[in-house]
Amino acid sequence: MKNQGWIYLHLNTAQDFAMSSGIEMKDFYHALSDKMHHLLLLKHKFEQSSFNMHTYLEYVHEQEVQELVKEDISAYGDFCWIDFEDEAGVDEMSAQELAELLYLGHMKYHLNIPFYKKLNNRFVYLSSEDGMLNRTYYKDWTDFFMMVGKVIPEKMAGRKNTKLLQWKKEKPIPPIPKEVVMTISHLLREGVVISFQHGAINKGNVEVPVWVSGDYVNMDDLQEDMQKKYKREPSAVFSYDRKTKEWSAI
Known part of the structure; x- marks a missing residue:
């Protein structure tokens, strides 16, 4: 996926998932x-996976995820994948639970909130084109805020060949503490775009603006509508x- 210069995030805390665009599996990992432990693969094309005889699904060992x-x-x-702690738990999955997993991979949505004691999973990761529009479930929302806090500085620093980076010896930008990201959680529930192309890096500080966007499923529509919103003051700035x-979040 081409680096699009922005991230879209929309939280659905009632059903434990977030929609995102601009965050790929490598960023998440x-x-x-x-x-994360092992990954039970619901939809994939990874050729180095192992096979679980109970579920007839393939999986990736923790050491192989990299x-x-x-x-x-x-x-x-x-x-699409769901993480799991031990293969013994996968071997205990019931027919109903397996049906729910197959539905997740096929429909990119849940029948029941997809956290299973047998798997002890923290996440479910569902995409039709990785990074374009992902639905990711979080058992603990602290993980989400931590992930966002790490991804934003990396994406911002990665905006090479632009006027943002003017010094050859730039010190790495540290992660944003999860507590700071959490201060804009009310905006995240509305849907936001975090724009790196409108941000700034200089000797004194780094600024990353955030605009409330609303709920979108079509990223082309989002990009078109954001051209007008970018002309307004951002809703927040990291x-x-x-x-x-x-x-800080201003």
């Missing part, structure tokens, strides 16, 4: 790898003070 994220996952088309080395 690098931010939350310490929270190989998976090196692939061009957006070229897979459908890419700001990093290089002197105090602290992030």
